[in-house]
Amino acid sequence: MEHDPHLQRVLDRMRSGVLSRDGFLGTDPRPLEEVLDADRSAVAALGTTHEEVAARLGEVLDKARAGLGTPIRIGDRLVATHREAMGRIPCPFGGCGTFPKGEVELTDPATGESLFLTALGIHMVGKHGFYQGRGSRYRLEPTALGRLMQLGGG
Amino acid sequence: MDGVSFVLTSTVVVAATCLASAVVLLIAERYLANYGPCTIDINQGSKKLEVRGGKPLLATLMQQQIFIPSACGGRGTCAYCKVKITDGAPPIAPTELTLLTDEEQQKNVRISCQVKVRNDLAIEIPEALFRVKQFTGVVERMRDLTHDIRELRIRLVEPAAIEFTPGQYVQLEAPAYGDNPEPVYRAYSISSPPSDKGHVELIIRLVPNGICTTWVFTMLKEGDEVRFNGPYGEFRLAEGDAEMVWIAGGSGMAPFWGMTRHMREHNVQRPCTYFFGAVAQRDLFFTDEFHDLEKAMPGFRFVPALSGAENDGWTGEKGLITQVVERHLKDGSGKEGYLCGSSGMIDASVKILKAKGIPEDRIFYDKFT
């Protein structure tokens, strides 16, 4: 399949070893367009939007970052822990500048379910509707987000 | 006979067509893609380079032993290799547009790996970059400082000595390995004192999904050859004898470990309080060394603090490092702040230091964090 050269450049940057060791697409066999389309439908089914998801996750990230590594309670069920890393990472879509590295592990201790949030990951959700490929450490599965964050009032 | 002549003519025709195309392309390469010798004027005549055009500016400068910081190795993704081109710049390429702000575009700032040298150029770079060199060395010692922080001690081979000021950093090259198609470069502060000219020490924390740190933690062994370039960075102790407040966390320890030993060697009596934040005791390192230095250096105080809830037996400071600074620092006026750590820690520390009366231009930290 041929790609628009701009999209091809984005795909090249998402490959493993270019910006991050494991890349952004994980083990997802689907082409990027399909990942984007499927997640768009999934988020719409939750009754919310990319921007709203990103805003909610951004609040969690900010709270956890202020904890400087100590676990922070989010709401009454969740715990978020920030793990610092130095340096910045650019957005693979290009043109969005760079984002501080470091991740936040958001866990529901009751179920053990957890997600890894990053500043870049949240930016990509809000600006590009990209939740990363399945199998990636930073994949933000919309249904899991819905369960953990109780998005869309559900 | 027909068959033979057909084979012959087809061979000749195919060969001739391919040859003609190749000749056309070679001539084009020779005359069209050849931009001849070009002059690069750096900082209004402070250095003039005669180079062959046709290659990206970043690579051209690197051939001339001038190293612009770059993390991605010229792939146009990291946007670190910004250079001001004051004359002769080509129009901004679409690949650059995405990496430059409007303000930078107006100030003629360009992404040097995306600008091809096609004609004479005049550029401006920090003078300090002239001193940046490419080094090879051998890993002399590698030790774990905590469960996820490792110290590398590298013996320099070529060149055999390095000149730097404490607080500067180098860019370590992680070679292509596994899926990684090309080498990448990552910045690490030098943690050894400048008096040890034949070595550099780096303190590296494992980053999940990190290209360079994964290489350091899983592939690199003592005795291996490593390459890095440097020194870079403006982070250093300011002139004068103002009292200093240092705040660090995790691998942000690195520049201060070098600065403290440097101050000890030169008998600097400048008053200084070093706040080091960690979550649990297993995240602390060099504590004994710093307490020893405290005894030897009258003005120096080391304040480690733990923020985690479960720290049995810890009698030192507790709470977030910002809260500890808040408690200890009465009045910041006339003092200077030095920070190294994650961006979250730096943001929070700048806020508290400003609230304590240290003006923003007296708070120093490296931009690469």
Next chain:
Amino acid sequence: MTDPSHAGGAAHLLVILVSAALTDNILLTRFLGMCSFLAISRQMKASVGLGLAVTFVTTITCAINAALYVWVLRPYGLESLQLILFIVVIAAFVQFMEMLIERLSLGLYYALGIFLPLITVNCAVLGAALFMTNRNYGVTEGLVFGFGSGFGWMLAIVLMAGIRERLKTARIPPALEGPGITLIIAGIIALGFVGFSGMVQP
């Protein structure tokens, strides 16, 4: 090309042009150059850029290939070699163009340059050259036919890009999103273009 009914040169060339661009549109009636058509028509700007690049390359390579065919291959009875030689010529020409455009106009290079490597593998460019020899065109006719084919391809992709911009806000059954709806639309446009078919007889 020596058909006496086409004695009026200019009129004949006009017929070739119009039929190549409209009634015999290489994309919509032959479905050539489909993969880049599907991928790129998401965006109007890229579509125009690629369309211009295809038009340009098709025009010139058709003329070169016609010359090669009429003056070298046919006299020696080597018509069977046309396929590989056309590919060589197209690949070399695209490379050459990339260097030339970069030298002459950086603005044009930034706009078209990134599309040129895509064109080397665009089957519409090769298809146009092969149709041209099927129809026994000479060099001038080849040039016009090449331009018509390329222009027709551009017309089709720009039309599609325009429609797809509108589709972004339309409600499409999920199963048809992406290539599905694009192919259906391409089919409908193709039906429209077939309607032109009685108008000119090349």
